[in-house]
Amino acid sequence: MDALKSLVQPLVGGMASSSMVDGMKLVVLGGTVETARRVSSSAWSHFVNSFFLTASFSDEDMPYEWLMLWLSRRPEWQRSREFETTTRTTTVGLSARTNGGTELEDDEPDDPEDELTPGKQKLKVVFQPTFDSTHTIYYKGHWLRVRRTKKNDGVEVLSISVVARSNSVLKQLVLEAKKDYEAEAIHRVQIYFADSHGSWRWTDSRHKRPMSSIVLNPGVKEVLLNDARDFLRSEKWYADRGIPFRRGYLLHGVPGSGKTSLIHALAGELMLDIYVVSLSASWINDSTLTTLMGRVPARCILLLEDLDAAFTRSVTRDAGSTGAPTANNKDAANGTSSSNRSNSNDQGNQLSDTNTLSLSGLLNSLDGVAAAEGRILFATTNHLERLDPALSRPGRLDVWVEFKNASKWQAELLFRNFFPSAESEEMVLTPEEVQAIEAGLSSPPSPVQSSSSLSGMSESDTAFAPPPPTLEHAIQAPLTASRLAELAKKFAESIPNEEFSVAALQGYLLKNKTRPEAAAFEAAEWVISEREMRERLKREKEERDRKERLDRERRRREILEREEKERVEKEAKERDRLREVLEEERKERKDKAKADKEKEAQDKSDAASREKENAEPEATESTTETTSEPSETTDTQSTPAESVADGWEKASAGDSKET
Numbered sequence: 302m303d304a305l306k307s308l309v310q311p312l313v314g315g316m317a318s319s320s321m322v323d324g325m326k327l328v329v330l331g332g333t334v335e336t337a338r339r340v341s342s343s344a345w346s347h348f349v350n351s352f353f354l355t356a357s358f359s360d361e362d363m364p365y366e367w368l369m370l371w372l373s374r375r376p377e378w379q380r381s382r383e384f385e386t387t388t389r390t391t392t393v394g395l396s397a398r399t400n401g402g403t404e405l406e407d408d409e410p411d412d413p414e415d416e417l418t419p420g421k422q423k424l425k426v427v428f429q430p431t432f433d434s435t436h437t438i439y440y441k442g443h444w445l446r447v448r449r450t451k452k453n454d455g456v457e458v459l460s461i462s463v464v465a466r467s468n469s470v471l472k473q474l475v476l477e478a479k480k481d482y483e484a485e486a487i488h489r490v491q492i493y494f495a496d497s498h499g500s501w502r503w504t505d506s507r508h509k510r511p512m513s514s515i516v517l518n519p520g521v522k523e524v525l526l527n528d529a530r531d532f533l534r535s536e537k538w539y540a541d542r543g544i545p546f547r548r549g550y551l552l553h554g555v556p557g558s559g560k561t562s563l564i565h566a567l568a569g570e571l572m573l574d575i576y577v578v579s580l581s582a583s584w585i586n587d588s589t590l591t592t593l594m595g596r597v598p599a600r601c602i603l604l605l606e607d608l609d610a611a612f613t614r615s616v617t618r619d620a621g622s623t624g625a626p627t628a629n630n631k632d633a634a635n636g637t638s639s640s641n642r643s644n645s646n647d648q649g650n651q652l653s654d655t656n657t658l659s660l661s662g663l664l665n666s667l668d669g670v671a672a673a674e675g676r677i678l679f680a681t682t683n684h685l686e687r688l689d690p691a692l693s694r695p696g697r698l699d700v701w702v703e704f705k706n707a708s709k710w711q712a713e714l715l716f717r718n719f720f721p722s723a724e725s726e727e728m729v730l731t732p733e734e735v736q737a738i739e740a741g742l743s744s745p746p747s748p749v750q751s752s753s754s755l756s757g758m759s760e761s762d763t764a765f766a767p768p769p770p771t772l773e774h775a776i777q778a779p780l781t782a783s784r785l786a787e788l789a790k791k792f793a794e795s796i797p798n799e800e801f802s803v804a805a806l807q808g809y810l811l812k813n814k815t816r817p818e819a820a821a822f823e824a825a826e827w828v829i830s831e832r833e834m835r836e837r838l839k840r841e842k843e844e845r846d847r848k849e850r851l852d853r854e855r856r857r858r859e860i861l862e863r864e865e866k867e868r869v870e871k872e873a874k875e876r877d878r879l880r881e882v883l884e885e886e887r888k889e890r891k892d893k894a895k896a897d898k899e900k901e902a903q904d905k906s907d908a909a910s911r912e913k914e915n916a917e918p919e920a921t922e923s924t925t926e927t928t929s930e931p932s933e934t935t936d937t938q939s940t941p942a943e944s945v946a947d948g949w950e951k952a953s954a955g956d957s958k959e960t
C-alpha cells in the first residue's frame with residue numbers, strides 16, 4: 302500500500318487528499334479483479350475446447366428425437382432451474398414425448414368435460430429447459446454438458462460435451478437413446494417424406510394398423526404379406542443369383558379402396574418404416590428422384606404415390622378424366638425428357654414447367670446403379686391405363702394388384718369389423734352399464750342436461766335444448782354374434798356389388814357408428830340417395846361442361862370476328878395510304894410534265910431567237926415537232942405504285958362483291 306501511495310504521490314503532489322488515494326486504490330483493485338475473472342474464464346473455455354468432445358444434433362435429424370426422449374427421462378433435465386413453458390396439442394405417441402416434456406407436463410387430472418366435448422383439442426402445458434441453458438448430467442462415469450440452442454433459421458441444435466479421451470461415450474449415449482426410442486416405437490410406423498433438396502425428412506410416427514382392419518377380397522392380403530416376408534428373408538438367394546435385391550408392388554385401382562391403408566398395415570406387420578415420394582409434387586425431377594432413391598435405407602418401404610403423374614404430369618384425379626396421352630405424356634412415354642413441357646400452358650391441369658420428370662428418369666431411379674437394394678417398393682395409381690409397360694419389368698414392379706370398389710363380401714366384413722359383438726374383446730362393459738342397458742335406463746347424464754343446469758337454466762328452458770341422447774346413442778349394447786352376422790348380411794345385401802368404394806361405405810358406417818341396426822336397415826335407402834346424388838352431380842357437371850364449352854366457343858368466335866375486323870380495317874388503311882401515294886405521284890408527274898413543257902418552250906424560243914439571229918428558219922421547225930412526242934406517252938404509262946393500288950382496288954372490289 303505504501304508503494305501505491307509513493308506511486309500516486311508524485312502525480313497528485315502535495316494536494317493529494319487521502320480520499321483520492323482511496324479512490325485510486327479501489328480502481329486498481331477492481332481492475333485487478335476483472336482481469337483475473339477474464340483470464341480465468343478464457344482459461345476455462347480454452348480448457349473446455351481442448352479437453353471436451355462435443356457432438357451436435359439438429360432437430361432435422363432422427364438422433365435429435367432419440368436424445369430428446371432420452372433426456373426427458375433424466376431427472377437432471379427435469380430439474381432445470383430455468384425452464385420454458387409451451388403448449389402443444391396432446392398427441393398420443395412419440396412426437397409428443399420427444400418434445401422432452403412428457404414427464405414434465407402438468408399433472409392436472411383430465412377434465413371429465415373433455416370426454417363430453419369430442420373434437421375439442423386438448424392443450425397441455427409442457428415444461429422444458431430453456432434454450433442456451435447448460436445442464437450437467439452424469440452418465441457412465443462421465444459428466445455430460447448438455448445445451449439446447451436455436452439457430453437464426455429456427456433449427457434447434459442439441460450439443461453434448463464430455464471430457465473424455467475418445468468419443469466412444471458419446472457414441473454409446475446415442476446408441477442407447479436410439480434403442481430406447483426404438484423400444485418405444487415398436488408399436489408405431491415412422492413416416493418420412495421426400496423434400497425438394499433430395500433428402501428424407503422424418504414427418505410422422507403413426508400407430509401400426511392391424512392387418513385385420515383391412516378388408517380385401519380373400520387371399521389378397523395374405524399373398525402380399527407372404528411375398529414381402531419371403532423377399533425380406535431371401536437376400537442371400539438374390540445375391541447368389543446376381544439378381545438385384547429389390548421387389549416392387551403396384552397397387553392400382555379406384556380411389557378409396559384401401560391401397561394406402563394396406564401399405565401402412567404391411568409396414569407395421571413387417572416392422573418397416575415408410576419413405577414417401579409424391580410424384581405429383583411440383584419440384585420432383587429426374588435428378589432429385591435418383592438422389593432420393595439412392596438415399597433410402599436398406600430395409601424400408603418406399604412408397605411412390607400417384608405413379609401416373611410421372612407419365613401425364615396431370616394433377617387431376619377426376620374419374621371422368623380419360624388419361625388419354627397428351628403431347629407431353631407421349632414424350633414421357635417414349636422415354637424422352639419432358640423438358641418441352643413449357644408448351645403445356647393450354648393444358649389447364651398440367652403442372653408448371655419446373656417439373657421435369659421423365660419416364661427414363663423414373664426407370665433409372667428404380668433400378669439404376671444408384672438405386673438402393675433391400676427396399677420394398679410400393680407404387681399406387683388410380684389410372685393404370687396411363688402407365689408404361691416398361692414398368693412391369695422384373696425388379697421394377699413385379700406384382701400388380703388391382704383394387705376395385707367394394708364387393709358384397711367386403712361390405713359384410715367391413716360391417717362386422719365396424720361394430721363390436723358381445724364376444725369381441727374390444728367392448729367390455731361394466732356390470733352397471735349392462736344393468737343400465739337391461740333396465741332400459743338412459744345413459745349417464747347427458748352433456749346438454751348438465752351444462753344447462755350449470756348455466757342456471759330453469760326446467761322450462763330445457764325445452765329449447767336438443768333432446769337428450771337416447772340409449773341407442775349413449776351406450777351401444779354389444780350385439781350378439783348371431784345378430785351381428787344377420788345385420789352384416791342384411792347390410793351386404795343392400796349394397797350393390799362393386800359400385801361404392803370401401804371408403805364410401807366406411808363413411809356411411811361412421812355416420813351410424815352407434816346404430817348398427819339402423820346402419821343395416823337403412824343401407825338400401827342410402828344407396829338410393831347416393832345414386833341420386835351421383836346423378837345430380839353428374840348432371841351438374843355435364844351442365845357445367847356444356848356451359849364451359851359454349852363459353853369457349855363464344856370466346857373463340859369473338860376473337861375470330863375481332864381479328865377479321867382488324868384485318869379489314871388494316872386493308873382499308875393500306876388502300877388509303879396507297880391512294881395518297883398515287884395521288885402524290887400523279888401530281889409530281891403533272892408538275893414535272895408542265896415544267897418540261899415550259900422548259901421546252903423556253904428552249905424553243907431560245908433556239909428560234911438564235912436561228913433568227915443566224916437566219917436559218919427551217920431547222921427550228923423540225924426540232925419543235927420531234928420534242929413534243931415523249932410528253933404525251935408519259936401521261937398514259939402507269940407507275941408501280943399505281944398498279945399496286947389498282948390491284949388493291951380490284952381485290953377489295955372483288956371482296957365487296959363476295960360479301
Ligand SMILES: Nc1ncnc2c1ncn2[C@@H]1O[C@H](COP(=O)(O)OP(=O)(O)OP(=O)(O)O)[C@@H](O)[C@H]1O
Pocket residue numbers: 514515516517555556557558559560561562563682683704803804805807
Ligand atoms: N379395403 C379397405 N379396408 C379397410 N379400410 C379401407 C379400405 N379401403 C378404404 N378404406 C378406408 O378408406 C379410407 C381411404 O383409404 P385409402 O387411403 O387406403 O384408399 P386409397 O385406395 O389409397 O385411396 P387413393 O387412391 O385415393 O389414395 C381410409 O380411411 C381407409 O381406412
